Amino acid sequence: MTASRLLTLQEVSSHNTPTDAWIVVNGKVYDVTEFMLEHPGGAEAILQYAGKDASKAYNEVHALSIIETQLQERLIGNVCETPEQNKPNEPHLEQTKKLILEDSKPPLATIINTYDFEEVASKTVSKKTWAFYSSAATDLITRDLNKASYDRIFFRPRVLRNVTKVDTQTTMLGQKMSLPLFVAPAAMAKMIHPEGEKALARGVTNQGIIQCVSNNASFPLGEIISSAPQNHPFFFQLYVNKDRKKSEKLMKDITALDGIKAIFVTVDAPAAGKREADEKVAADESLTTPMGGSKARNDRKGGGLGRTMGQYVDPSLTWNDIPWLRSITSLPIGLKGIQTAADAKIAMEYGIDAIMLSNHGGRSLDTSPPAIFILLELHKTYPEVFTAMEIYIDGGIRRGTDILKALCLGAKAVGLGRPFLYALNYGHEGVEHLVEILRDELETSMRMVGITNLAQAHPGLVNTLGVDHLIPGGEGHQYAKQRPVAKL
Numbered sequence: 174m175t176a177s178r179l180l181t182l183q184e185v186s187s188h189n190t191p192t193d194a195w196i197v198v199n200g201k202v203y204d205v206t207e208f209m210l211e212h213p214g215g216a217e218a219i220l221q222y223a224g225k226d227a228s229k230a231y232n233e234v235h236a237l238s239i240i241e242t243q244l245q246e247r248l249i250g251n252v253c254e255t256p257e258q259n260k261p262n263e264p265h266l267e268q269t270k271k272l273i274l275e276d277s278k279p280p281l282a283t284i285i286n287t288y289d290f291e292e293v294a295s296k297t298v299s300k301k302t303w304a305f306y307s308s309a310a311t312d313l314i315t316r317d318l319n320k321a322s323y324d325r326i327f328f329r330p331r332v333l334r335n336v337t338k339v340d341t342q343t344t345m346l347g348q349k350m351s352l353p354l355f356v357a358p359a360a361m362a363k364m365i366h367p368e369g370e371k372a373l374a375r376g377v378t379n380q381g382i383i384q385c386v387s388n389n390a391s392f393p394l395g396e397i398i399s400s401a402p403q404n405h406p407f408f409f410q411l412y413v414n415k416d417r418k419k420s421e422k423l424m425k426d427i428t429a430l431d432g433i434k435a436i437f438v439t440v441d442a443p444a445a446g447k448r449e450a451d452e453k454v455a456a457d458e459s460l461t462t463p464m465g466g467s468k469a470r471n472d473r474k475g476g477g478l479g480r481t482m483g484q485y486v487d488p489s490l491t492w493n494d495i496p497w498l499r500s501i502t503s504l505p506i507g508l509k510g511i512q513t514a515a516d517a518k519i520a521m522e523y524g525i526d527a528i529m530l531s532n533h534g535g536r537s538l539d540t541s542p543p544a545i546f547i548l549l550e551l552h553k554t555y556p557e558v559f560t561a562m563e564i565y566i567d568g569g570i571r572r573g574t575d576i577l578k579a580l581c582l583g584a585k586a587v588g589l590g591r592p593f594l595y596a597l598n599y600g601h602e603g604v605e606h607l608v609e610i611l612r613d614e615l616e617t618s619m620r621m622v623g624i625t626n627l628a629q630a631h632p633g634l635v636n637t638l639g640v641d642h643l644i645p646g647g648e649g650h651q652y653a654k655q656r657p658v659a660k661l
Contacts, residue, residue: 178202178250182226185252189224195249197226198240202249219459226252231459232367281599281606287571290595290607294365298598302364304454305478306594309535310446315543316535319569322543325639326578331623339616340626345586346435346505346527346563348406351381352612353580353627357531357567357588358410358437358509361462361478363391366597371400373597376604378405380612385437385588388412388423389462389482398432406434410509412465413438413494415487423464424501436502437529441510443488445480446537452477479536495523507565512541514550514646517558527563527585534568534590544568546644548582549637553646559583573614577622580630582637 180202188195194206196219205219219227231240278293295303309316343353356377363369369391370384377384378401385408386397398407409427414420427433452475460469460478467482474480498506507527511517520528530544544566551558558564566579567588579587589611596607619625622634 179253180250182252186224191220191223194220194223196222196224197228197252198231199228200252202252203240203244204247204249205244208244208247278599281602284599284603284606284610286610287589287592287595287607290592290598290603294595294598298365301454301456301476301478304450305361305364305448306359306591308448308450308479310448310537310539312539313535315532315539315541316569319532319535319543320571320575321569322545322640323569323572323575323578326545327636327639328574328578328618328622329634329636330621331634334623334625336620336623336625338625339619341612341615341619343586343627345383345408345565346507348383348434349381350383350586352608352615353576353584353586354382354608354611354615355408355565355586355588356382356384356593357529357590358385358387358439359590359594360387360389360482361391361460362594362597365594366600368400368600369597370397372601373593373604374398374400374407376597376601377593377608378402379601379605380608382608383408385410388439389465389467391462393463394427394433395430398430401432405432407432408435408437408507409433410437410439412442412483412485413487413490413498414466414485415489416485417487417497419466419485421501428502428504433504435505435507435526436498437507437509437527438490438498439509439533440490441512441531441533441541442483442486442537443490445477445483446533446539448477448479448536451475451479456481492519492523495525507563510537512544512547514547514554514558517547517551517562517564518555521555521558521561525562527565529565529567529588530584531567531588545579545582546640548579548584549641549644550646551583552632553644573611573616573618576611576615577618577630578635580627581635582632 185195185197185202192206195202196205278297284290341352343350345355356373362373366372370386371392374384374397383406386394387410390397394409411420454476455471456469456476456478458470461467462482465482465485467485469478470481505526507529508520508525509529510531510533511520511528512532517528530547532538532541532544548566563585564583565586565588566584567590570576570579570587570589571592576587592607593604596603624630
């Protein structure tokens with residue numbers, strides 16, 4: 174077959190059966206007759222576009238490089254007509270709807286906090302995208318408590334300090350950052366923007382922070398890394414596959430990439446949480462993830478992407494597998510999803526490099542504890558963990574004040590997931606704008622509390638009495654025992 178062949182859409186349309194199927198993707202014609210049987214999303218997902226232009230459906234959920242790589246030998250040629258000549262009425266209607274939604278977005282300059290991004294997304298993204306991103310497990314108690322817990326912790330500001338200059342720089346596992354803030358791993362960012370994780374990468378690297386790329390990202394990792402300036406650091410989130418050989422191969426490929434500086438293994442999702450809002454909206458069964466190798470589907474339980482696309486995750490993973498993890502990568506290893514001080518201590522004993530206190534955004538086990546509670550539990554029970562490992566935290570962080578409270582209680586940096594996805598609704602410019610908002614809020618909070626760099630943040634600057642009674646392990650931390658604020 175040769176790519177120099179020119180075909181009309183009418184010629185393509187005659188190849189529309191299970192035994193003779195062609196599709197058009199971005200102006201190129203592919204023979205997918207045999208590939209249908211291999212497609213992770215099932216033959217039906219492709220057959221519905223046989224003889225048609227499948228560009229819109231493909232581009233919504235796949236990276237361009239996937240079809241160019243996997244179907245290169247099945248490339249027949251190019252279409253010789255412009256989309257305007259042959260575009261059917263339905264795509265015209267869909268495009269019109271898209272333009273209406275785009276026009277309904279307020280100018281980016283009018284967005285002044287994380288909640289503004291969320292409100293715009295709730296009104297302008299597809300029903301499935303909103304259901305997947307915003308949903309959480311069962312009654313949403315943990316999701317909502319994640320944020321509410323920060324609101325019950327108060328500052329103890331110190332005054333008459335020279336706070337003219339404020340420094341927010343820090344490091345994560347030796348990697349320099351302009352802010353103690355990173356993009357928590359979040360799946361399938363292409364659902365909200367065509368460039369997905371690639372646009373996220375451009376946005377955060379321009380602001381000098383780190384992105385932890387999800388195992389279920391929309392693009393191959395190499396494409397995401399190449400979207401950022403050379404040598405910018407990334408972290409990778411790993412779901413261990415039931416087929417351990419696949420995880421071993423993935424780690425080999427990832428370790429070979431210059432940009433990945435650490436691996437974070439998710440440990441709080443041996444099964445998918447019941448996310449009812451996600452289940453109620455039908456899934457696009459052509460949706461796949463290149464690194465996870467998973468596919469979406471609808472069944473008698475609904476169309477939950479988290480459930481159907483996470484079935485490759487190994488529920489048998491235990492602490493005994495830590496040596497195996499060490500054997501398949503030379504990179505630092507962190508554990509994402511620690512939810513008790515006892516497990517934090519075990520991680521320390523296994524020599525883990527960092528832990529991420531997280532309840533998966535409330536998406537796994539409802540009524541699991543907010544991560545900020547685990548920071549307090551560590552102070553009460555195993556304070557030695559703070560000097561043995563770097564401790565990160567995510568879940569419910571929406572303001573610069575939230576970031577500073579977590580840092581005062583011992584977190585090295587904080588992760589945000591949903592807010593970055595909602596900001597991505599505006600592309601990489603939205604991501605940069607979100608970081609600038611949080612930078613400004615954090616700097617303002619530091620000045621108001623009376624500190625000028627992150628090393629000066631400590632527990633004595635916060636009053637946790639509003640939540641101390643909910644923390645296992647004894648009395649709350651005693652402010653009088655904390656070191657005083659450094660002289661400024």
